[in-house]
Amino acid sequence: MADEMVPLRIAALSMSRAEVHSLGVLLPRRLDRTVEILTSSTESCDLFLVGVDAAQGRSLAQHLSVERPEIPMIQVGVQRPASVRGGYFAHRPLRADELARTIGEALYQNEPEMPLRTRGGRLEREYREYATHDFDRCIAGRLREAVHIARDNRVDLEIKGIGTLLVLQEGRIYSVASPRALCSIDRVTRGRCKRQDPLAIEYRELASAEVCRLMKTTQQGRMYETEYFLWVTAIGCAQGRFPQGYQPDTKVQLTSWPDCTQLPHSMAVVVFCSVFSRGAVRLDTAAAELGVPWPVLADFVNAAHAIGLLRKESRLARQPTSRQNKWRWARDVLSAVARHFGRRAEGSMARQAV
Amino acid sequence: MKTSDRLKIIISGPVNSGKTTFIGTLSDIDPVTTDVQPSDEVARVKKSTTVAMDYGMVRIGEGVVVDLYGTPGQTRFSFMCDILMEGALGLILLVNNTEEAPVERLRDYLQLFQKHRESVPLCVGVTHMDRAGYGTLAEYRRMVANEGWNSPVFSVDARSEQDANILLTALMGCLDPTLIVHHITEYASRYAELR
Numbered sequence: 001m002a003d004e005m006v007p008l009r010i011a012a013l014s015m016s017r018a019e020v021h022s023l024g025v026l027l028p029r030r031l032d033r034t035v036e037i038l039t040s041s042t043e044s045c046d047l048f049l050v051g052v053d054a055a056q057g058r059s060l061a062q063h064l065s066v067e068r069p070e071i072p073m074i075q076v077g078v079q080r081p082a083s084v085r086g087g088y089f090a091h092r093p094l095r096a097d098e099l100a101r102t103i104g105e106a107l108y109q110n111e112p113e114m115p116l117r118t119r120g121g122r123l124e125r126e127y128r129e130y131a132t133h134d135f136d137r138c139i140a141g142r143l144r145e146a147v148h149i150a151r152d153n154r155v156d157l158e159i160k161g162i163g164t165l166l167v168l169q170e171g172r173i174y175s176v177a178s179p180r181a182l183c184s185i186d187r188v189t190r191g192r193c194k195r196q197d198p199l200a201i202e203y204r205e206l207a208s209a210e211v212c213r214l215m216k217t218t219q220q221g222r223m224y225e226t227e228y229f230l231w232v233t234a235i236g237c238a239q240g241r242f243p244q245g246y247q248p249d250t251k252v253q254l255t256s257w258p259d260c261t262q263l264p265h266s267m268a269v270v271v272f273c274s275v276f277s278r279g280a281v282r283l284d285t286a287a288a289e290l291g292v293p294w295p296v297l298a299d300f301v302n303a304a305h306a307i308g309l310l311r312k313e314s315r316l317a318r319q320p321t322s323r324q325n326k327w328r329w330a331r332d333v334l335s336a337v338a339r340h341f342g343r344r345a346e347g348s349m350a351r352q353a354v
Numbered sequence: 355m356k357t358s359d360r361l362k363i364i365i366s367g368p369v370n371s372g373k374t375t376f377i378g379t380l381s382d383i384d385p386v387t388t389d390v391q392p393s394d395e396v397a398r399v400k401k402s403t404t405v406a407m408d409y410g411m412v413r414i415g416e417g418v419v420v421d422l423y424g425t426p427g428q429t430r431f432s433f434m435c436d437i438l439m440e441g442a443l444g445l446i447l448l449v450n451n452t453e454e455a456p457v458e459r460l461r462d463y464l465q466l467f468q469k470h471r472e473s474v475p476l477c478v479g480v481t482h483m484d485r486a487g488y489g490t491l492a493e494y495r496r497m498v499a500n501e502g503w504n505s506p507v508f509s510v511d512a513r514s515e516q517d518a519n520i521l522l523t524a525l526m527g528c529l530d531p532t533l534i535v536h537h538i539t540e541y542a543s544r545y546a547e548l549r
Contacts, residue, residue, distance in 0.1 A: 260508055260524060262509060265541060275535075278504075291539060336416070337414050348515045
């Protein structure tokens with residue numbers, strides 16, 4: 001997973017060209033992830049590696065520790081200078097094992113229960129905000145149940161108690177209320193089986209003539225693709241919480257991609273799908289490496305869970321990374337191409353919204 | 355311009371699936387086509403069809419160009435697919451949902467490109483999904499998975515710039531998710547506002 005996602009960006013400063021080169025070769029292997037060594041820029045890096053044998057390096061280290069305290073720093077030198085004190089230090093000549101261990105300590109900050117922290121330690125705060133909800137008992141969970149009944153039994157259903165809502169066997173939903181509006185309903189009652197499950201849905205099967213009649217009499221309704229309807233409803237019900245059973249250390253994999261062109265915030269969905277479709281990924285790892293807060297990831301997990309495209313602890317083997325390796329030489333070019341198409345898509349989405 | 359700064363994406367699929375339109379939607383130049391009047395059963399569905407290839411070009415900037423090649427849709431020209439696939443960055447398969455047996459047609463194309471499964475990312479675009487058709491997205495997804503591909507299947511309008519660019523962004527994501535990860539950063543920063 002790590003190798004497939006955001007690279008670890010290390011700013012190597014006041015270090016020789018040979019050292020920078022060997023870091024670029026050795027660290028990806030030792031850390032088992034993509035590493036990007038920056039020599040001229042410190043923007044959006046995850047770690048500073050500063051050579052402190054020269055006076056210039058020492059003053060740079062001091063400056064960075066004041067100006068960028070949120071980014072961990074490892075000082076590198078022949079002898080540990082007095083100024084380092086309790087900070088992270090690696091001896092010259094650099095040994096890959098020692099350096100990888102120190103990098104691990106600096107990034108984890110001796111908190112083994114935490115995943116890799118995001119920039120500025122954002123994940124550390126949000127880890128405590130991790131929350132779950134009972135998906136099966138929210139309106140999205142109930143709708144999903146009705147969709148399965150309609151599909152498996154090849155029948156059209158009318159859901160009672162939430163305006164006119166028809167779940168059609170061909171994979172569409174006709175509803176007077178918008179999926180967003182439905183999310184404000186916290187209780188769905190059923191007349192016949194109150195004692196068994198007071199939150200269960202009440203539905204009845206419809207003949208096709210009756211479907212036409214109901215659609216005619218409630219002309220203010222709209223036809224939605226089931227996938228879209230469940231997606232939006234699930235996100236609305238989730239309120240930034242994960243479905244029960246999904247913990248930070250749960251590994252999940254996407255079995256198929258949803259119809260991203262038809263979903264809201266398509267580009268974000270495409271990113272999540274590209275990450276989760278390559279193999280089983282821990283939720284905390286995904287959140288940390290993508291640098292997204294829990295609620296953003298929770299939305300995706302709820303929605304993908306609602307339409308049945310997410311599988312916990314995949315039995316599938318990881319996809320080979322040969323494609324990535326094949327084009328590794330052209331990374332800059334590929335980034336430019338991806339940005340170009342992404343910008344164009346966002347541009348047309350914005351135009352359409354206007 | 356260096357040859358290494360030219361990348362190639364192949365657009366393939368059966369007759370009348372929207373390949374030429376798709377290239378026209380994305381291309382920065384007027385697409386170069388090799389359309390002729392069909393003399394076989396294709397004449398019943400369209401007035402002209404591609405016999406060699408379609409070509410379009412997307413200029414990325416700083417000397418980077420993405421070449422878009424469309425393959426002919428008729429099976430007797432399928433040898434062109436192998437020629438065009440040489441050194442391709444990615445493959446887009448388009449299939450028209452209103453043509454007869456579209457899921458089976460998609461299977462034929464997946465099998466045609468089977469030898470590239472490990473090396474070239476694939477995205478499938480199903481066109482004309484808004485009209486009454488023969489397949490559902492679930493059926494297409496099942497077919498793609500059965501043939502051993504782990505690829506996105508989207509409903510697309512070949513005329514829509516938005517759909518075409520989302521499909522290509524997904525293709526780049528299949529190649530390497532880190533290439534498109536910046537889109538999530540932007541979304542996450544505006545999350546509260548978007549909700």
